[in-house]
Amino acid sequence: MSSDHTRHAILTAAERLCADNSFGDVTLRDIVAAANVNLAAINYHFGSKDALLAEIYIASSIALNRERLAALKAAEDAGQGRARPDEVLRALIEPLLRGCLDPDRQRSASSRFMIRASTESIPTFRRIKNKEVDHLRRFAEAMKRALPGRADADIYWSLHLALAMAHQTINDVERLTKLSDGACDLADVDGITERIVSMSVMALTANASSERAAAKSASTRRK
Amino acid sequence: MSSDHTRHAILTAAERLCADNSFGDVTLRDIVAAANVNLAAINYHFGSKDALLAEIYIASSIALNRERLAALKAAEDAGQGRARPDEVLRALIEPLLRGCLDPDRQRSASSRFMIRASTESIPTFRRIKNKEVDHLRRFAEAMKRALPGRADADIYWSLHLALAMAHQTINDVERLTKLSDGACDLADVDGITERIVSMSVMALTANASSERAAAKSASTRRK
DNA sequence: GATCGTTTCATACAAACGTTTGAATTGCAA
DNA sequence: TTGCAATTCAAACGTTTGTATGAAACGATC
Numbered sequence: 163m164s165s166d167h168t169r170h171a172i173l174t175a176a177e178r179l180c181a182d183n184s185f186g187d188v189t190l191r192d193i194v195a196a197a198n199v200n201l202a203a204i205n206y207h208f209g210s211k212d213a214l215l216a217e218i219y220i221a222s223s224i225a226l227n228r229e230r231l232a233a234l235k236a237a238e239d240a241g242q243g244r245a246r247p248d249e250v251l252r253a254l255i256e257p258l259l260r261g262c263l264d265p266d267r268q269r270s271a272s273s274r275f276m277i278r279a280s281t282e283s284i285p286t287f288r289r290i291k292n293k294e295v296d297h298l299r300r301f302a303e304a305m306k307r308a309l310p311g312r313a314d315a316d317i318y319w320s321l322h323l324a325l326a327m328a329h330q331t332i333n334d335v336e337r338l339t340k341l342s343d344g345a346c347d348l349a350d351v352d353g354i355t356e357r358i359v360s361m362s363v364m365a366l367t368a369n370a371s372s373e374r375a376a377a378k379s380a381s382t383r384r385k
Numbered sequence: 386m387s388s389d390h391t392r393h394a395i396l397t398a399a400e401r402l403c404a405d406n407s408f409g410d411v412t413l414r415d416i417v418a419a420a421n422v423n424l425a426a427i428n429y430h431f432g433s434k435d436a437l438l439a440e441i442y443i444a445s446s447i448a449l450n451r452e453r454l455a456a457l458k459a460a461e462d463a464g465q466g467r468a469r470p471d472e473v474l475r476a477l478i479e480p481l482l483r484g485c486l487d488p489d490r491q492r493s494a495s496s497r498f499m500i501r502a503s504t505e506s507i508p509t510f511r512r513i514k515n516k517e518v519d520h521l522r523r524f525a526e527a528m529k530r531a532l533p534g535r536a537d538a539d540i541y542w543s544l545h546l547a548l549a550m551a552h553q554t555i556n557d558v559e560r561l562t563k564l565s566d567g568a569c570d571l572a573d574v575d576g577i578t579e580r581i582v583s584m585s586v587m588a589l590t591a592n593a594s595s596e597r598a599a600a601k602s603a604s605t606r607r608k
Numbered sequence: 609g610a611t612c613g614t615t616t617c618a619t620a621c622a623a624a625c626g627t628t629t630g631a632a633t634t635g636c637a638a
Numbered sequence: 639t640t641g642c643a644a645t646t647c648a649a650a651c652g653t654t655t656g657t658a659t660g661a662a663a664c665g666a667t668c
Contacts, residue, residue, distance in 0.1 A: 168645080184505070186409045190626065200647050205627060207645095281504050281556075282407070295564050302564070318565040319580060322557065323550045330549030333504075341518050341525070342541040357542060357588070364591065365584045391615080413656065423617050428657060430615095609668100616663070625654075633646065638639100 169207050171197040174271075177218050181274035185215060185282045216286045219279050222272045223290060227297050229257040234304055247308045247320075247366055251359045254301050254321065255328040256351070262332045264351045277332050309366060316366060324362040331358075392430050394420040397494075400441050404497035408438060408505050439509045442502050445495045446513060450520050452480040457527055470531045470543075470589055474582045477524050477544065478551040479574070485555045487574045500555050532589060539589060547585040554581075 175197035179188045190211055194201050208214040233253035237245035245253075261273025279287065298321060305317045331338070335348050347353065398420035402411045413434055417424050431437040456476035460468035468476075484496025502510065521544060528540045554561070558571050570576065 184409075186407070189624080191624090200645095201626095202628080202647070203645085211626065291560070292563075295560060298560075298564050313568075315565060315568040315570075318561065318569050322554070322561050322564070322569075323581070323584070326553030326557070327546045327549045330553055331545070334545065334549070337514070337518060337521075338541065338545050340515075341521050341545070342538060345536075345538040346541050346545070347538075358546070360591075361546065361584050361588045364587045365580075368583075368587065412654080414654090423615095424619095424656095425617070425658080426615085434656065611666105611668085613666095614664080617661085619659085619661105621656105621658070623655085623657100626652100628651070629649085631647085631649105633644105635644080636642090638641085 168197075168199050168203055171199055172204060172207065172214065173218060173221075176214055177222070177275050178271045180215065180218070180278060181271040185278070185284065212284055212286045215279075215284060216290070218275060219287060219290060222276050222279070223294070225272060226257060226261075226276055230254055230297075231300070233257070234301065238304065244307055245304055247305060248359050248363050250301055250304045250308060251320070251324050251362050252355060255324050255358060256355050259328050259332065259355055260351045263335070263348055263354070265349050277329065280329065281333075312366060320362045320366050323365075324358055327358045327361070328354075391420075391422050391426055394422055395427060395430065395437065396441060396444075399437055400445070400498050401494045403438065403441070403501060404494040408501070408507065435507055435509045438502075438507060439513070441498060442510060442513060445499050445502070446517070448495060449480060449484075449499055453477055453520075454523070456480070457524065461527065467530055468527055470528060471582050471586050473524055473527045473531060474543070474547050474585050475578060478547050478581060479578050482551050482555065482578055483574045486558070486571055486577070488572050500552065503552065504556075535589060543585045543589050546588075547581055550581045550584070551577075 172193060176188070176193045179192055179196060190201060190204050194203065204211065204214055208217060230253055233256065234245060234250060237249035237253060241249075258273055258276065261267060261270040262277060263269075283291075301321055302314075302317055305321065306312070306314070309317070331348075331354060338346050339348055395416060399411070399416045402415055402419060413424060413427050416437075417426065427434065427437055431440060453476055456479070457468060457473060460472035460476060464472075481496055481499065484490060484493040485500060486492075506514075524544055525537075525540055528544065529535070529537070532540070554571075554577060561569050562571055
């Protein structure tokens with residue numbers, strides 16, 4: 163059995179297991195059982211459990227960023243170098259939503275792994291997570307070009323809150339389904355994406371939303 | 386040393402430790418060291434580690450729900466039994482935001498524990514989490530009274546997405562601060578609350594937002 | 609002050625974890 | 639075929655974990 167086969171089997175099994183369970187709950191023995199390899203193979207090929215998870219995280223992160231940036235670039239190219247705000251937001255949030263919720267894509271393990279990695283924190287991940295900020299900065303710059311008049315804080319808030327809605331929708335699928343008794347269709351990725359995008363765009367294009375929020379904040383300082 | 390003192394010391398220490406670290410990373414030995422009690426005291430007073438965490442979770446959950454419902458009731462009483470949409474949303478999201486972000490409240494351990502419990506899942510917690518759905522239902526009903534014309538799905542989505550923005554803002558404080566280089570003030574609880582509430586209200590009061598999202602969803606079915 | 613239930617304590621236990629070891633096996637080059 | 643490096647394997651190691659035990663200390667009641 164070739165070495166590459168073992169490496170790949172471990173990566174695939176670990177990604178799938180970690181997509182559904184907490185990192186701490188997934189043991190090396192679970193992984194090697196699912197991959198049909200020997201226990202020592204993980205430390206032989208990857209050095210440690212954390213290093214294995216880090217490798218999966220990096221690979222998934224690169225794949226996700228590539229998909230996002232391709233969508234952003236497509237929108238910019240179609241608009242003579244300038245993408246609309248809704249296009250920037252869609253490029254940011256749609257890939258993960260589709261990877262995690264779309265039944266046609268059989269719920270990609272890579273996407274679900276990313277969602278879990280965004281919650282759990284292994285010390286080794288901190289360096290990688292800093293790169294995520296750099297990645298977001300490119301979307302912030304695209305958004306600033308789309309809305310030159312907006313305050314920087316409003317731009318950052320819109321990107322953050324759109325991501326927040328997308329991530330938590332993925333995390334809270336069960337609760338939302340139960341709460342709405344099925345009225346909210348969690349498989350309708352297009353509908354969910356447009357709901358989040360339109361909310362963010364409305365907030366960004368509303369008149370002086372930042373100043374109004376600040377004023378309201380001051381007036382309701384009590385309670 | 387009285388028994389109640391030991392119980393209270395354990396509860397306090399465990400809550401504080403679990404507010405800052407993952408449940409799995411907080412060991413019984415960490416807790417007893419912080420509480421200055423014997424190792425066996427935890428199993429003697431609470432039965433098991435999970436039971437201890439469950440007791441903290443229930444207590445924190447009750448406290449949070451009480452605070453939310455008090456705010457909702459105050460708004461309903463002030464409006465002859467009918468609260469405005471923004472008041473319903475504020476009652477839902479402000480307590481946790483304030484407990485976790487407000488520096489004046491010295492970042493309540495109870496609130497941060499709740500945020501962590503919403504992410505981590507101990508088997509014992511599942512029953513308690515079902516109660517959270519019942520709790521949310523009361524806000525859904527209040528919202529339906531405020532907006533009789535809205536589709537149920539829109540109501541549920543608005544509550545879910547408002548909660549999503551609040552929770553992830555708390556979780557991503559570090560990333561948003563770094564991304565915005567301080568331009569986003571994470572200590573301005575009033576400003577953050579109003580930003581989230583106004584976005585949700587706009588989505589709820591926009592004309593036929595549900596149908597428009599569905600239409601847009603169909604038109605962008607590609608990509 | 610003796611008694612008895614309650615609480616504390618030091619200590620031990622069994623299980624599970626990630627990791628290591630050294631021998632066995634494989635696959636390829638000479 | 640021989641030789642050698644790469645890989646696989648069963649087994650064990652040392653920690654750490656939550657939990658259990660039994661004796662000691664405590665505190666109220668009579």
